[in-house]
Amino acid sequence: MTRDTCEGSKKLDAAEFARHGWLRPGLSGSSSWTCRGEPSGRIGWRSEHDQLILAYTVTDWRGEKHEYDYPVRVERTPAGFGGVRTWWRCPSTRCGRLVKVLYLPGSGRYFLCRRCHDLAYHSQNDRHAGYWKLVEREHELERAAYDPTVPVPQRTAALRDLDQLHQFDREPPPLRGLLARLEAAELREAAKAELPPRGPGRPSKQALRERTRAAKQAAAVDPMVVQMARLGLNMPVAPPRPPGRPKEKRAYTRRVPFTLETPPAPDRAYCPRCRDRRPLTYRRVVKLSNQRHAIQGRCTECGTVSRRLLKVRSATERSVGGAS
Secondary structure, three states: OOOOEOOOOEEEEHHHHHHHOOOOOOOEEEEEEEEOOEEEEEEEEEEEOOEEEEEEEEEOOOOOEEEEEEEEEEEEEEOOOOOEEEEEEOOOOOOOOEEOEEEEOOOOOOOEOHHHHOOEOHHHHOOOOHHHHHHHHHHHHHHHHOOOOOOHHHHHHHHHHHHHHHOOOOOOHHHHHHHHHHHHHHHHHHHHHHOOOOOOOOOOHHHHHHHHHHHHHHHOOOHHHHHHHHOOOOOOOOOOOOOOOOOOOOOOOOOOOOOOOOOOOOOEEEEOOOOEEEEEEEEEEEEOOOOOEEEEEEEOOOOOEEEEEOOOOOOOOOOOOOEO
């Protein structure tokens, strides 16, 4: 299943707050986000001594609203060439790393670091072939080259890059490989037609086995049986034994009974690596491809991503959607 991306999540950049002077004690304000020109979220914040207080409302997948108000520590470290760098301390009690950006994905509740939310970059989820990436790049350059709102230097650079891109071979690589294989097959057929016909080759393995079996049967004939056959006497001959022992289909029985030591609980899920129920960390509600909702998190013992299906209209599991 595709992971949430950093580009699709709401984020708070420590460098941007420090650059605009929003981290001065006593200062308050708000930050908002848009998606395709429509507002997608808004939070309020106020700055205190070495921390930033965040206040916002999150609506879960059942439509219930939850209020959040918590601090995020602000720390500063000296830079190599003078000055200081501003960092966030991840609010998660299991993490606490110094990061420059905090994220809130659509299925999250708190602004945490990328590792805590298990986020990926857009390029990690992009599975297009190289040819289609070139096509997307061409469309981007065309929009930038012929947009009158773009500055002239950027339009000139876009036209230059577009001219260089048109010099490449535009034939898709899969089609090029298919044509090359067809040409090679035609050349092989033409070469075979020019060669003289081949004689009988080495016998097959089945023919060799038949020859070996006939030779063994001829060598295993008892001379007494041959003599009695010459005299016209009949002597019963035992039928040949089938090779190997007979195969009997037996019912499958499990040698070790499949039992789980840990009882079920709302915050536990079956871990395929531990082969038992384990508590989940960083739990969040996800929607599967079959439109079912499940709790997803990481195993506290081995860190494997595990899921547990939610019951329909369950009121015991807590989940959240995007910020409002």
